[in-house]
Amino acid sequence: EDQVTQSPEALRLQEGESSSLNCSYTVSGLRGLFWYRQDPGKGPEFLFTLYSAGEEKEKERLKATLTKKESFLHITAPKPEDSATYLCAVQAADDYKLSFGAGTTVTVRA
Amino acid sequence: GAVVSQHPSWVICKSGTSVKIECRSLDFQATTMFWYRQFPKQSLMLMATSNEGSKATYEQGVEKDKFLINHASLTLSTLTVTSAHPEDSSFYICSAPTAWNEQYFGPGTRLTVT
Numbered sequence: 001e002d003q004v005t006q007s008p009e010a011l012r013l014q015e016g017e018s019s020s021l022n023c024s025y026t027v028s029g030l031r032g033l034f035w036y037r038q039d040p041g042k043g044p045e046f047l048f049t050l051y052s053a054g055e056e057k058e059k060e061r062l063k064a065t066l067t068k069k070e071s072f073l074h075i076t077a078p079k080p081e082d083s084a085t086y087l088c089a090v091q092a093a094d095d096y097k098l099s100f101g102a103g104t105t106v107t108v109r110a
Numbered sequence: 111g112a113v114v115s116q117h118p119s120w121v122i123c124k125s126g127t128s129v130k131i132e133c134r135s136l137d138f139q140a141t142t143m144f145w146y147r148q149f150p151k152q153s154l155m156l157m158a159t160s161n162e163g164s165k166a167t168y169e170q171g172v173e174k175d176k177f178l179i180n181h182a183s184l185t186l187s188t189l190t191v192t193s194a195h196p197e198d199s200s201f202y203i204c205s206a207p208t209a210w211n212e213q214y215f216g217p218g219t220r221l222t223v224t
Contacts, residue, residue: 041201044215
């Protein structure tokens with residue numbers, strides 16, 4: 001069974017204080033690893049899909065990286081509007097459904 | 111990015127009644143859509159895979175007779191919660207993958223059963 005573990009559960013940052021979120025996974029053949037941002041009461045917002053170890057993708061202050069066992073979401077010089085829950089999900093090679101981790105709730109103080 | 115809509119955004123119903131939730135891909139076609147539920151401060155749990163033109167595939171522990179799924183067209187999937195009870199109150203979210211395997215989520219539907 002696919003397993004996704006995210007750490008830490010919560011992260012409180014000062015504005016401008018860069019940090020990283022971790023997503024460890026076990027899956028029987030990885031088709032893709034997904035990162036989403038979710039604000040309270042809303043559906044997840046797509047950020048990135050990573051497909052192979054060594055791949056990196058960037059979007060504004062966010063950068064996602066992938067190894068064979070884990071992925072990191074780096075937040076550079078965060079702003080208060082980056083406050084959200086960040087979700088990681090894996091997609092196995094033999095299916096298109098996603099298995100989600102519990103998420104990391106990031107709070108950025110001005 | 112692609113857009114997925116859901117209707118209604120929130121609904122309150124009485125125990126024992128049925129509620130239908132629509133999920134639409136607005137600017138792309140999706141032969142497959144996914145339905146999730148999310149309880150407060152928890153992550154998304156996949157309920158079922160909706161397949162256009164064929165039966166839905168349900169995850170273990172999800173009652174197929176209670177959560178009826180119909181994928182009527184390449185842009186529309188519906189989830190009907192039959193004989194709803196208070197324990198069915200939750201946040202229901204759908205997603206649809208594009209041809210490039212980017213999965214986009216709808217805004218969610220808040221269901222409250224009284």
